[in-house]
Amino acid sequence: xxxxxxxxxxxxxxxxxxxxxxxxxxxxxxxxxxxxxxxxxxxxxxxxxxxxxxxxxxxxxxxxxxxxxxxxxxxxxxxxxxxxxxxxxxxxxxxxxxxxxxxxxxxxxxxxxxxxxxxxxxxxxxxxxxxxxxxxxxxxxxxxxxxxxxxxxxxxxxxxxxxxxxxxxxxxxxxxxxxxxxxxxxxxxxxxxxxxxxxxxxxxxxxxxxxxxxxxxxxxx
Numbered sequence: 001x002x003x004x005x006x007x008x009x010x011x012x013x014x015x016x017x018x019x020x021x022x023x024x025x026x027x028x029x030x031x032x033x034x035x036x037x038x039x040x041x042x043x044x045x046x047x048x049x050x051x052x053x054x055x056x057x058x059x060x061x062x063x064x065x066x067x068x069x070x071x072x073x074x075x076x077x078x079x080x081x082x083x084x085x086x087x088x089x090x091x092x093x094x095x096x097x098x099x100x101x102x103x104x105x106x107x108x109x110x111x112x113x114x115x116x117x118x119x120x121x122x123x124x125x126x127x128x129x130x131x132x133x134x135x136x137x138x139x140x141x142x143x144x145x146x147x148x149x150x151x152x153x154x155x156x157x158x159x160x161x162x163x164x165x166x167x168x169x170x171x172x173x174x175x176x177x178x179x180x181x182x183x184x185x186x187x188x189x190x191x192x193x194x195x196x197x198x199x200x201x202x203x204x205x206x207x208x209x210x211x212x213x214x215x216x217x218x219x220x221x
Contacts, residue, residue, distance in 0.1 A: 001207055006031050030210050041095050042076050043209050044069070045191050048090045049198040054081045065090065068199050079103060080164055080188070088113070088185030089193045092201075101216035102189055108162045109189045109215070114148070116182035117173055121147070121155040125176050129159075135171045143172075154181065189215065 005013050008029040009021055021028060028035045046068060048054070053064045056077060065078065069092065079091040079099045093099055102109050126147070132139045144160040159169065170180045186193055189212055196202060204212075 001030060033214060040074055042074055043093045043204040044201050045204060046090045046092060046201040047193040047196040047198050048082055048087055050085050050087050053084050054078050069201060082185060083167060086183040089188040089191055091188055091191060098212060107216050111161050111185060112187035113159045113169060114184045114186055115157045115159055115169060115180060117155045118179040118181050120150055120152050121178060128176060129172060133172055133175045135168060135175060140172055
């Protein structure tokens with residue numbers, strides 16, 4: 001970002017890597033947006049494996065994602081949900097305002113899933129998915145569906161969606177007569193699990209946090 005001339009300190013473009021700043025006095029901008037330190041705010045991405053509940057506490061003492069997260073002094077919470085059988089990208093933060101915006105349908109946050117389905121999913125079924133199917137009495141929003149591979153026994157698809165209804169993808173395929181065998185979210189709001197093994201987590205990079213805030217400021221719900 002610095003080498004691309006996207007960073008300004010006190011309204012001057014900085015191209016020197018390792019340039020020192022005083023966060024209490026200097027004005028820092030990235031892509032024209034001022035960056036302010038937010039003490040105590042945490043943002044981390046987990047590659048959730050199957051078999052873990054997305055909850056911070058379970059009275060029945062089942063396995064939860066808390067077991068996979070670092071021990072922090074500040075309480076964080078998941079942004080959205082993945083069911084127990086599902087895997088993939090799951091964001092955690094204590095930034096309530098950002099979490100609300102990322103989950104609000106008015107901001108149309110993109111989510112990408114890899115879905116393994118039992119049986120051969122025809123082009124006709126894909127067309128139905130893309131147009132929207134009825135789930136719980138309400139039609140789903142259009143999705144983008146791409147075939148990764150398919151045969152008589154199973155189909156591997158990639159879905160790009162903007163909704164976040166509970167068990168939506170499983171119910172979408174069920175409405176067409178298919179059973180989802182494996183569901184993995186590979187991207188959430190542009191955050192990917194590439195290079196992040198199942199069960200591992202990482203803190204977001206500053207530029208990722210800036211981008212999340214930028215995309216949730218473009219539209220008003």
